[in-house]
Amino acid sequence: MDLTRELKRHVTRVERGLDLLLPAEATRPSRLHTAMRYSLQAGGKRLRPVLLIATAELMGANGDDALPAAIAIECVHTYSLIHDDLPCMDDDDLRRGRPTVHKAFDEATAVLAGDALLTHAFALLATSYVGNPALAVALTRELADAAGSRRLVGGQMEDLLAEGKADATPAELEFIHLNKTAAMIEASLVMGGLVGRADDTQVANLRQIGRHLGLAFQIVDDILDVTGDSATLGKTAGKDAAAGKTTYVTLHGLERARRLAREHTDTALGTVQSFSGQTDFLRTLIETMVARSG
Numbered sequence: 205m206d207l208t209r210e211l212k213r214h215v216t217r218v219e220r221g222l223d224l225l226l227p228a229e230a231t232r233p234s235r236l237h238t239a240m241r242y243s244l245q246a247g248g249k250r251l252r253p254v255l256l257i258a259t260a261e262l263m264g265a266n267g268d269d270a271l272p273a274a275i276a277i278e279c280v281h282t283y284s285l286i287h288d289d290l291p292c293m294d295d296d297d298l299r300r301g302r303p304t305v306h307k308a309f310d311e312a313t314a315v316l317a318g319d320a321l322l323t324h325a326f327a328l329l330a331t332s333y334v335g336n337p338a339l340a341v342a343l344t345r346e347l348a349d350a351a352g353s354r355r356l357v358g359g360q361m362e363d364l365l366a367e368g369k370a371d372a373t374p375a376e377l378e379f380i381h382l383n384k385t386a387a388m389i390e391a392s393l394v395m396g397g398l399v400g401r402a403d404d405t406q407v408a409n410l411r412q413i414g415r416h417l418g419l420a421f422q423i424v425d426d427i428l429d430v431t432g433d434s435a436t437l438g439k440t441a442g443k444d445a446a447a448g449k450t451t452y453v454t455l456h457g458l459e460r461a462r463r464l465a466r467e468h469t470d471t472a473l474g475t476v477q478s479f480s481g482q483t484d485f486l487r488t489l490i491e492t493m494v495a496r497s498g
Contacts (some may be wrong), residue, residue, distance in 0.1 A: 263400020272332030350391035359384030388416020420468035
């Protein structure tokens, strides 16, 4: 299995989907739709939509059938980044190697672009799967749960509340990142499984993979915030320390954090083995996600 070739195949499909399934820049109001496309077309690894499509294909579905769901999850992920970067949140000037949306445009446009991407995600699910109402409902329910007040948004709220907190516990930190980070990775895998008609046991296993992969991914992010540089990361390095955030590195130390990332990765990979079929790409992608340097 050639990871580079397979990853390129998936990413090319995602980029094509983004162009086809987003309103054109010329759509009125042009400034809003330009900002939406600016944020989505800034590159990035496309890990969540790729995970979704790869899982659907693992379950025997056609990758094109999974494309609207993949674009929907990338819209939600990108909206969360736009809002996360705002001055009232993490206040960052750099994302995916270029100015954040509120810097390239303005704060009001950034807020509205994020709002529009979030709404567009659910419109995509409703319209693209109208011929299969049960699937449309299942995908909408999964994404809404992952992106809602108990998960993605709730994790972000807890993350803000934890800034400067000297006595944060491992349980509090895990709650933040099971929701702020892992929820969307979990949803990517589960939504891919739903497109591929996964049964209840398979869905439960996909959730398990997403939970541990999401935590490993976040721990590596925390490590890179300490060991990486802005040019490599495509975002401002050292932001967590500057904001007084509790991270896996501040709470456990660098070496323990690395061991935890490895443990969660191994658990995710072990669960992948429960699936029949060609799992090489998914397993290699998981390894790459947590072995990254930027």
